[in-house]
Amino acid sequence: FEDQSVDLSAGIGIACWPDDADDADTLLSRSEIAMYAAKRQLSGALRYDPGFDLASAQTLSLLSELRRAVEHNELRLYLQPKVALHGQPGLAAEALVRWQHPQRGLVPPVNFIPFAEQTGFVRQLTLWVFEEVARLLASPQARHLPLRVSVNLSTRDLLDPELSTRLAGILARHGVQASAFCLEITESAIMDDPQRAEAMLNRLSEQGFKLSIDDFGTGYSSLAYLKRLPVDELKIDKSFVMGMEAGEDDAMIVRSTIDLAHNLGLTVVAEGVETAAILARLRTLACDEAQGYHIARPLPVDDFLAWQARQGEASPL
Structure with a gap:
């Protein structure tokens, strides 16, 4: 060729x-x-x-059930808030998907996301999440909010040559700007095919999307690729954040990652914040944003909007 x-x-x-x-x-x-x-x-x-x-015999029928779930509106959009630690303007959240199964009830993502990735159906799930977030951002309840929502991209999404075109179509359909989104990509997704991933990330960045490397510290990316990629944010893996209270090794990794990111001109998000002590320490280390159960669990859209309204009336965390 x-x-x-x-x-x-x-x-x-x-x-x-x-x-x-x-x-x-x-x-x-x-x-x-x-x-x-x-x-x-x-x-x-x-x-x-x-x-x-890879899963139990029960999951063998999940693919056809997932297809029906999309067609019959069984999927639910949840949002987990992110909070700014130093008074930066704007609101942020991570978009997550839940499945309200008619027989099994609310199915946790760990029971169907790995299967969706295995079979390739994760592309449809990603587009469903992106569409729902765009619909929310265009809605009367949210369009006045300075809200940026993070959406996770899998390896299969990143290597789809039509991804940027598909996302552009959704943005145009709802009249939403790409800058209202942050696309989160894992290090392993980038390193599966670095050249194709870099080309797609450049296209997405040119469209105006903010880009974030998720689970940073657990993958395989080199500093050379990190410098070349058009990313705006690093998201420290929760295993390091949750381990900060137990020992100094994890705290040192978190501190070093924050310093590295800031030296490269990137912002930093810490996930897995489950105690007030960890939140206070992250603020001391100059981390930019945090998310975790201490702040808020993933919430249905209406509950998330109510949570944001209460935060606006309350004192900062």
């Missing part, structure tokens, strides 16, 4: 009726699981084996 050699391979997943499943939706789900197993193992074609499924 343009004088460059490109190595191509294919992964094929097979599921057979009636041994592997007895209905079309489950056959499709299991063939997709086998396909991604074939891609991981570089083995060409693989027939479905229950050992390919």
Whole structure:
């Protein structure tokens, strides 16, 4: 391709009726699981084996159920507030998805997000979250608020060549600016294919999105890539933040990360803030923003708006 050699391979997943499943939706789900197993193992074609499924047997029907969840409005948008630690203007939150299953009740994301990533359905979930956030930002309740909402992007999202176009379409549909969003990307998502990731991040940055590296400190990114990427923010992984009270090693990592980010002109968010003592220490270390259960748990949209209204009337944290 343009004088460059490109190595191509294919992964094929097979599921057979009636041994592997007895209905079309489950056959499709299991063939997709086998396909991604074939891609991981570089083995060409693989027939479905229950050992390919990373979760319990109950999750095997999740793909078809997730498709129905989107079609039947079973997904719910939740927002977890972020607070500025030094009086910076504006409001911020992280967007999260919950599933109000008609039989199982409120399904926690740990029970379906990994499965969605495994099967590729996470792209539809990301677009659903982005659309719901855009709809919220355009609503009468929120359009007067200086609110910036973070949306998580998976590896599959970042490597989708149409991602920037899809997001631009949603923004245009709701009349919302890209600057009202912060897109959070994990280090591992960037390093899976650094060149393609860098190209997409540059496109998203040019559109006006704020970009954040999530779970910083747990991945594989080098300082050389960090300097080159058009990111605006580092988000310190909660394992380091929660460990600050137990020992100085984690506190030193947090302090060093904050200093590194500020020296690179980036802002810093600490997640996993579960005590007042950790919040106070982060403020002392000049961390810019914080989120965690001490501040607020993820909230349904109406509860989040009510929480923000109460914060505006109360003294700062």
